[in-house]
Amino acid sequence: MILLRLAMRSLVARRLTVGLTIFAVALSVALFLGVEKVRTGAKASFGDTISDTDLIVGARSGSVQLLLYSVFRIGNATNNVSWESYQDIAARPEVDWIVPISLGDSHRQFRVMGTTAEYFERYKYRSGRSLEFVQGRAFDDLFDAVIGADVAATLGYRLDDPLVVAHGLASFVSHDNQPFRVAGILAKTGTPVDRTVIVSLGAIEAIHVDWQGGAQIRGQATTPDEIRQMELSPGAITAAMIGVKSRLQIFALQRSINQYPEEPLLAVLPGVALQELWGIVGIAETALVAVSGMVVATALLGMAAMIFSGLNERRREMAILRAVGARPSTIMGLLMLEAVLMAAIAALLGIALLYAGLWIMRPYVDAAFGLYLPLEPLSSREGLVVVAVIVAAAATSIFPALRAYRLSLSDGMTVRN
């Protein structure tokens, strides 16, 4: 007890250097844990992006690319899936449900996705959660649009507001003559759906009625009412989400889609593709962990250096301890105890810094990156990291402590300066 109190008092007496050292270690711990939190948060929200969908079908490319454009709305499809192929697949006996996705247009900075009303039932995220409407409902008119939470928040849209879809992405040509209406606003999901404008598949066709080969046909302007009378069956879609009747059929269906003779198609299992994608992102992840680990090691070395540099001034103190009966090993232990105390205080401070940082940064990170960082207690892995830091501090302090051991052996009760 008295030794613990002495160690604390000794640290308090050297509060400036000790405080700076603790702060450095605390910052490194906060950084390391922050990286852990972001990493696991990113991985979780990444893996939560799509669930309960058995296969995603698109034109033949790579599985990662298909996943990126169909689910994450990153990049573009190199090719489309013809409506005939889509119907062929939909007619297969294994298919329980199929939802088409048609991408390529945008509204302001947000992607526009054409699909069927079934999308709102079938799309699931975060292990089986369904989309929910904050306001309104799914589209029933041709020019109805459902917008994600971020779209509504960023553009300030409310129900029944008009919106205009631009052709292509980042294009200045707008489909001015077919204004859409906000029919529903979705609740925040933390997935790319938040940043999507969802319209019916027919609507995608409708806005292209007067267009041909990517350009507007001169002098031709069909009114919305005329369009409503037209037969709007799509020529092609971008991708489709499929649910099968029995999970056992997934691979058979995947194989037959991949070998579809009429058109080169690709079917992927979302989970497998997600893992493949994370495998690529994972290199950066490992690098991040390694760098923050180095920062912790640097801070601990700084602490060892601080203990080392203090040893000479503390020889008198060691002589006093020896005189009252402390063994050299007790003095060694006292120094290591100080290091462990510093590391423990630093770890607690680091955890406090982490949660303060998370609390402050969370809304911003969520808004800017769609990354949801839960304010959860430390995971067992993170707890292990904290323990490892304290153990590493004890291990690092062995070197100055050994030096103190030797000094106190040779000095005894006298101090030669």
Next chain:
Amino acid sequence: MNARSALALDQVSFHWAGHDDFGLKVPDFRLKPGERVLLLGESGSGKSTLLSLICGINAPQAGSIQVDGTELTTMRPAARDRFRAEKIGIVFQQFNLLPYASPMDNILLPLRFAPERRARVGDARGAALALTDALGLARAAMTSSTADRLSVGQQQRVAVARALIGAPSLIVADEPTSALDANSQSNFLDLLFAQCAAAGSTLLMVSHDERLAPRFDRSVRMKDIATLSREAAA
């Protein structure tokens, strides 16, 4: 050997490891229980080495050292450390205290390493305060948060209280008065003697100041009890 000595050195021979040229030999040096002895010697006369042998910090290559009837030379280093904590109180010239610790913690420190002495004390805080009261230390000084706020004179008294708590059989004081002025010196010695007598402790005090000699039961010159060899020394 009939009456047990408080301290007995017999044919002790010591040289520092790796320094065969520097050696200290003490053929015969004894203190009777309760005796107050002044050991006179200039710096460099081997006093520090002798004290480190008596306190069991170092062990001689030959001979016997007994404190309160217990042979030190056959003990392992850790046992000697424990023995020192139990049986010997030490006062240095100055800077006796851990500056960051409270005076109370400084006084109680040896008890941490000496369970028997601790058990003998009973109420440690009470005993510490009784000692500091007897040594004329104001209670206000005792409540000071750290020992480095005390004056040198106060610090020396706290050091004496630390040496005496639990009444160890031997008190070793290494020039404890040299940092004090003449008036305080005399005062300090009065208090030291009174408390050693109260605790029944034997006192061995080292000094270079011969004027202190009349106040002790006996004074011994370093050169009379020990021979120092340093052939190769410059």
